[in-house]
Amino acid sequence: MSDFDWNDERISALRKMWSEGLSATQIAARLGGASRNAVLGKVHRLRLQDRAPGCAPKPKTERIATRKKLQLARPPKPTVKPLVGQAQFARKKPDPVKVAEVKSIELRPAPIDMPKPLLTALIDLGRTDCRWPVEGEKSHMLFCGHPAQPESSYCAGHHRLSVGAGTRSERLAIPSKLMVA
Numbered sequence: 137m138s139d140f141d142w143n144d145e146r147i148s149a150l151r152k153m154w155s156e157g158l159s160a161t162q163i164a165a166r167l168g169g170a171s172r173n174a175v176l177g178k179v180h181r182l183r184l185q186d187r188a189p190g191c192a193p194k195p196k197t198e199r200i201a202t203r204k205k206l207q208l209a210r211p212p213k214p215t216v217k218p219l220v221g222q223a224q225f226a227r228k229k230p231d232p233v234k235v236a237e238v239k240s241i242e243l244r245p246a247p248i249d250m251p252k253p254l255l256t257a258l259i260d261l262g263r264t265d266c267r268w269p270v271e272g273e274k275s276h277m278l279f280c281g282h283p284a285q286p287e288s289s290y291c292a293g294h295h296r297l298s299v300g301a302g303t304r305s306e307r308l309a310i311p312s313k314l315m316v317a
């Protein structure tokens with residue numbers, strides 16, 4: 137190995153065989169008496185190791201070409217976004233809940249303005265209080281007692297009930313009789 141006699145003839149033979157692409161084992165066998173490691177050590181010392189034809193790395197250009205080929209094989213990125221926003225806008229319809237609310241409001245009957253009777257006794261009934269009899273009889277009769285409408289003996293709600301009822305005079309007669317008594 138280290139004691140191998142590298143004379144000029146053997147060194148030149150090594151250079152030649154190395155440049156021809158022979159492996160270290162082949163060179164060592166042809167030189168005779170030299171081990172593979174001795175050949176490799178001499179190659180290193182002679183700075184011949186760059187040859188390495190069998191294990192040469194791939195040229196960079198080839199690798200770049202391969203990479204470009206892979207990039208081309210990929211499907212191109214979509215440049216236009218899906219029309220999600222437009223689809224949602226097209227699907228938009230009138231809100232059914234809001235429509236139902238409007239209809240219920242329109243169909244709702246007008247509230248009857250009928251206040252809860254104050255159940256005022258005749259003696260406490262003012263001249264402008266509603267005289268609609270609510271409960272009781274005769275002297276124990278209790279009346280609505282809410283402020284009466286102008287030109288009427290009743291509040292708004294009871295005036296509406298009294299119109300066309302045909303009993304207004306009868307109802308008016310009761311308190312007047314009681315007042316007389």
Ligand SMILES: [Zn+2]
Nearest residue numbers: 266280291294
């Ligand atoms: Zn009333």
